[in-house]
Amino acid sequence: MRHWWWLCLLPALCWAEPLKLAIPGITVVDMDPQRATFLSEHLAQQLADEGAEVISSQDLGVMLGLERQRQLLGCTGRKCTSALSDAIDVDALVMGDVASLPNNRFQLNLRMLDSVKGARVRTYNRRVVGFEAVLDEMEKAAKQLVTAGNKKFGRTSVPVVKPPPPPPVVEQPPPPPVVVEQPPPPPPEPVVKPEPVAPPPPPAPVLPPKIKEGAARRWAWVPATVGGVAMGAGLVLWNDSEARYQQLRDGTDRPYAVSLEIADGGRSRQNLARVSMGVGGALILTGAAMALFGAPPSVEPQVAVGREHVSVGIAGVLP
Secondary structure (H helix, E strand, C coil): CHHHHHHHHHHHHHHCCCCEEEEEEEEEECCCCHHHHHHHHHHHHHHHHCCCEEECHHHHHHHHCHHHHHHHHCCCCHHHHHHHHHHCCCCEEEEEEEEEECCCEEEEEEEEEECCCCCEEEEEEEEEECHHHHHHHHHHHHHHHHHHHHHHHCCCCCCCCCCCCCCCCCCCCCCCCCCCCCCCCCCCCCCCCCCCCCCCCCCCCCCCCCCCHHHHHHCCHHHHHHHHHHHHHHHHHHHHHHHHHHHHCCCCCCCHHHHHHHHHHHHHHHHHHHHHHHHHHHHHHHHHHHHHHCCCCEEEEEEEECCCCEEEEEEEECC
16 A cells, blocks of 8 residues: 555646746846847746746736836836736746846846735846856746745646757768779870961062163153243243233323232233243253153152242152
């Protein structure tokens, strides 16, 4: 019979209830306000993993309404704790704050309060380095707070059995590559260099036909004769222009139109005389060169006619 004494404990085990907790919220100091909600939800998850029934700050907002939650969380003391315990059926409240310190340090303060009397059941204070260490300390604090709450309120909270982590996946080495022997490549064909092709000879320069010296001297009189005629015509035109100039200066009273016509005629004859004498001089020089050197010189006669003068010259290289 002594082996059946544990049957007397079955009613107690069946009637045991888990610890009921509520987390109104976590206060942060010198930190991003969004981290307060994250820390509160993280602490609620750790307490639930230890077997407690947890009502998080977000659950309170749904149950009580936003305005009622602000009224209850905005006050402190035993009166506010009693008001919150009347609104929700819990054994204790878990509250705390996290402060950011210089050099990436954090101060964690957690406390569990009796929802009826407002007395502190358990506190947990730690100073750590790094934000990840704060999350690790909340996991340790959850175990101590749930253990103290079970003892205080006579509750039985069974921790959630977490499944073991999956075994690490060992990657199998890839199979060795299959080496397929390739036939040896055929020998390269000999490179036949093309025979150099001699460049074609440059074309012979085309020279102008040479004029025989005797023929050039024989025809030297032609440009000289034409040049002499041009010189004579120039002198006649020049004398005519001078006569018209003297006609304008003889003092005879004439109409203006007649005087203008005489002046224009003299001016045109003077210009023609200059051109004729210039061309005649150039032809005479060409004929003289043909007679002296026996071939046309590689020169060009040049004539420049101005208002008051005529210039005759030769440009080029004499033989």
